Amino acid sequence: MASADGRGRLRERLEFLGAMVAVLPVGVLPERLAFALGRLLGRLWYAVDARHRKIALENLARAFASRTTAAEREALAREHFIHLGYTFVETCRLRGLRPARLPEVVQVEGREHLDRARARGRGTVVVTAHFGSWEVLGRAAPLFGEAIAFVARPLDNPLLETWIAGIRTAGGNEVIAKQRALQHVVARLRLGGTVAMLIDQNVARDQGVFVDFFGTPACTTTAAALAARRAGAALLPAVCARRAPGRFTVRIGKEIPVAVTGDVRRDIVATTAEATAALEAFIRDHPEQWFWVHRRWKTRPEGEA
Numbered sequence: 001m002a003s004a005d006g007r008g009r010l011r012e013r014l015e016f017l018g019a020m021v022a023v024l025p026v027g028v029l030p031e032r033l034a035f036a037l038g039r040l041l042g043r044l045w046y047a048v049d050a051r052h053r054k055i056a057l058e059n060l061a062r063a064f065a066s067r068t069t070a071a072e073r074e075a076l077a078r079e080h081f082i083h084l085g086y087t088f089v090e091t092c093r094l095r096g097l098r099p100a101r102l103p104e105v106v107q108v109e110g111r112e113h114l115d116r117a118r119a120r121g122r123g124t125v126v127v128t129a130h131f132g133s134w135e136v137l138g139r140a141a142p143l144f145g146e147a148i149a150f151v152a153r154p155l156d157n158p159l160l161e162t163w164i165a166g167i168r169t170a171g172g173n174e175v176i177a178k179q180r181a182l183q184h185v186v187a188r189l190r191l192g193g194t195v196a197m198l199i200d201q202n203v204a205r206d207q208g209v210f211v212d213f214f215g216t217p218a219c220t221t222t223a224a225a226l227a228a229r230r231a232g233a234a235l236l237p238a239v240c241a242r243r244a245p246g247r248f249t250v251r252i253g254k255e256i257p258v259a260v261t262g263d264v265r266r267d268i269v270a271t272t273a274e275a276t277a278a279l280e281a282f283i284r285d286h287p288e289q290w291f292w293v294h295r296r297w298k299t300r301p302e303g304e305a
Contacts, residue, residue, distance in 0.1 A: 016159035016160055042082035052293040056080055080288045093246070094135060106249070114126075118146075122232050123192055124189075127224045127278070129200035132242045132248065138170070142171050143250070148196055150175050151178055174188075182227060202295060217300075237275060238252045239282045256275050
């Protein structure tokens with residue numbers, strides 16, 4: 001009888017094989033055909049995935065109920081699922097994106113904010129979101145002049161993790177495992193490095209603080225604010241927005257003040273709130289490109305149902 005470990009490894013191999021059967025053909029299709037497929041996949045996903053469709057519509061109602069009709073939100077949800085189809089295609093094709101093509105594929109707005117922060121030599125924390133094609137942000141690092149470290153939770157399947165890590169580490173980038181990452185992040189910042197951190201997903205009550213996000217308190221990781229405060233680093237918001245299928249604009253915002261007073265908790269809450277507000281502003285410009293299928297407001301403050 002096969003051992004549990006053996007069955008687990010077999011399952012991982014089968015999962016990886018299944019993923020590659022989907023990924024590799026998309027990576028070599030002509031671009032126009034690949035994105036037509038992505039659009040079709042998004043439409044099909046919206047039609048068949050009732051659970052995530054419901055989450056997206058509930059989230060959109062929470063964020064935009066006062067400004068939109070139900071029909072408008074449904075149309076936005078459909079566009080969001082098409083966006084997810086495009087994101088799948090773009091991720092599949094990232095390994096084949098040659099450095100020489102980066103200036104053609106990726107534009108950068110706000111580079112001066114990053115250059116100014118780096119010039120101080122005390123490290124830079126870039127806060128970002130599951131918005132647009134977020135994996136492209138790392139692939140575009142050569143356009144920023146130096147490699148970037150990314151904080152990410154490793155995938156459960158080690159074979160898939162190795163595959164995605166190959167994309168994320170292209171061009172000399174580093175991936176820092178999310179578990180116990182703060183010490184490593186601060187060390188890199190103190191050497192003057194740049195670290196990108198996703199701060200837009202729900203966390204447990206004991207792992208974050210509640211700050212406003214689209215008009216409702218959302219439990220938000222404090223890791224970026226803590227790292228910037230401890231290292232004396234600059235804090236900047238940035239996202240990778242899609243301007244057309246397979247074409248992107250990395251938007252880098254103005255530096256976010258890192259609060260430093262005698263009250264550490266208040267400082268962390270204030271800085272996290274400012275960072276979240278900056279990302280929300282980017283999302284409002286292209287709302288279909290944020291990750292509405294995630295239960296962002298799942299964790300509620302004590303006493304709230």
